[in-house]
Amino acid sequence: MPEAKETVLEINLGNLAHNYRYLRSKIDKEVKFLSVVKAHAYGSDSVAIAKKLEELGTDYFAVAYVEEGVRLRENGITKPILVLHPQYTHFEQIIENCLEPNLYSEKTLRSFISIAEKLNQKNYPVHIKLNTGLNRLGFDQPEISKVKELIANTSTLKIASVFSHLAASEDWQERDFTVGQIDLFRKMSWELIQDLDHEPLLHICNTSGLINYPKAAFSMVRTGIGLYGYGNDKTVDPYLKPVVTLKTIISQIRKLDKGATVGYNRAYKIEKPSKIATLPVGHADGINRIYGKEKAGVIVNGKYAPIVGNVCMDIIMIDVTGIDCEEGDEVIIFGGPQHPVKFAEAGGTISYELITGIQRRVTRKIIPE
Incomplete structure (x- = not known):
C-alpha cells in the first residue's frame, strides 16, 4: 500500500x-x-x-x-x-x-x-x-x-x-x-x-x-x-475491522535543548534534549485539543510518539526522540496498529465522536475490497 x-x-x-x-x-x-x-x-x-x-x-x-x-x-x-x-x-x-x-x-x-x-x-x-x-x-x-x-x-x-x-x-x-x-x-x-x-x-x-x-x-x-x-464491546471488537485509517506525514523535525518550549502558551517544556516533529493536521481536521498534552499519541515507523503541547488548528507536534524517522515519513494517527477506540479513549471520548469528526478537507482515499 x-x-x-x-x-x-x-x-x-x-x-x-x-x-x-x-x-x-x-x-x-x-x-x-x-x-x-x-x-x-x-x-x-x-x-x-x-x-x-x-x-x-x-x-x-x-x-x-x-x-x-x-x-x-x-x-x-x-x-x-x-x-x-x-x-x-x-x-x-x-x-x-x-x-x-x-x-x-x-x-x-x-x-x-x-x-x-x-x-x-x-x-x-x-x-x-x-x-x-x-x-x-x-x-x-x-x-x-x-x-x-x-x-x-x-x-x-x-x-x-x-x-x-x-x-x-x-x-x-x-x-x-x-x-x-x-x-x-x-x-x-x-x-x-x-x-x-x-x-x-x-x-x-x-x-x-x-x-x-x-x-x-x-x-x-x-x-x-x-x-x-466497532462493537461497543471489547469482546466483539476483535471480530470487526475498523474501516477508516487516518494517516499524515512529518512536515518538519526540530531538535530542541532542555528548557525550550513547544507550541501555543508554551504548553510543553523540554526536560532533556529532544526531537520534535510537526504534522499537518489539527483541530480543524477533527483532531481536537483534548488529544494534546501527551494524552494521546501517534505511530511513527511502528513506534509510539506522544502528542506534545496544545493541538493547533492545522498542526500537531509529536515527540519522536529515539525514533528513527525523517521528514516526509508516514504517520498513523489512528487505525492499523493503533485502534481508533484506544485513541478516542485516550482523549476521554468515544469512537463515534472521533470518526465522525474528521473534517471534509481531509482527503478521502478509497481502498477497494
Whole structure:
C-alpha cells in the first residue's frame, strides 16, 4: 500500500464487507438488514460506502437528514432510504427523491399527510417511530390511537415500518431496562398495526442490540457503528475491522535543548534534549485539543510518539526522540496498529465522536475490497 503524501483518511471497503458479513451472520436469513450511512457514513464517504453495501445486498439505508438521502439518490443509490430526522419543511423534497420519512410526532404525521395529499400520493411509504424509553423522538403509548385514526382516514400513506431505539443495549447493567423497552415495543407496535391490511417491518435493534439481544431482531435490524468496525464491546471488537485509517506525514523535525518550549502558551517544556516533529493536521481536521498534552499519541515507523503541547488548528507536534524517522515519513494517527477506540479513549471520548469528526478537507482515499 503506498505511503501517505498528505493527511488522508483511507476507507477500506474490504473491511466494510467483512463487518457486513459478520453482522449479517448474527441474524436469521429472513430478517432484513438496514445500513445506517448518516453523517457521511460515520465520517467516511457515504456514496462509496452505500454503493458497496448495495452491492453486498443490504435491504435498506438510513440517513439522518434529507440532504443526505438526496445525495445518495443523485449518485445512483436505488435501495429504500429511511430519513431518521426529517423536518416538515423538506417533505416535498422527500417525495421528489423517493425517500421515506420517519414520522415521530402528530405534527410531522399531519404535515406529511397534507403534503402527500397535495402531491396526489397514494400508499407512500412512511415509518412510525415509537418512544419506548430513549425519550428523544417518537410517539408515546397514549398517542397510538391518534396515529391509527390519522392513518385510517387517508389513502396517501402506507406504514413501511414501525420502530424504536434502544437506550443502553451495550450495557449489561441496564439489561432489565432494555428488556423492558423490547417488551413495550412489542406491545405498542402490535396495538398500532393489528388492524392494518399489511404487515409493516418492525425494528428496534441497533448494533449492540443485534449482538446482545438477537431474539429482538423482529423483521429488520439497523446497524451503524458495527459496519464501521466497532462493537461497543471489547469482546466483539476483535471480530470487526475498523474501516477508516487516518494517516499524515512529518512536515518538519526540530531538535530542541532542555528548557525550550513547544507550541501555543508554551504548553510543553523540554526536560532533556529532544526531537520534535510537526504534522499537518489539527483541530480543524477533527483532531481536537483534548488529544494534546501527551494524552494521546501517534505511530511513527511502528513506534509510539506522544502528542506534545496544545493541538493547533492545522498542526500537531509529536515527540519522536529515539525514533528513527525523517521528514516526509508516514504517520498513523489512528487505525492499523493503533485502534481508533484506544485513541478516542485516550482523549476521554468515544469512537463515534472521533470518526465522525474528521473534517471534509481531509482527503478521502478509497481502498477497494
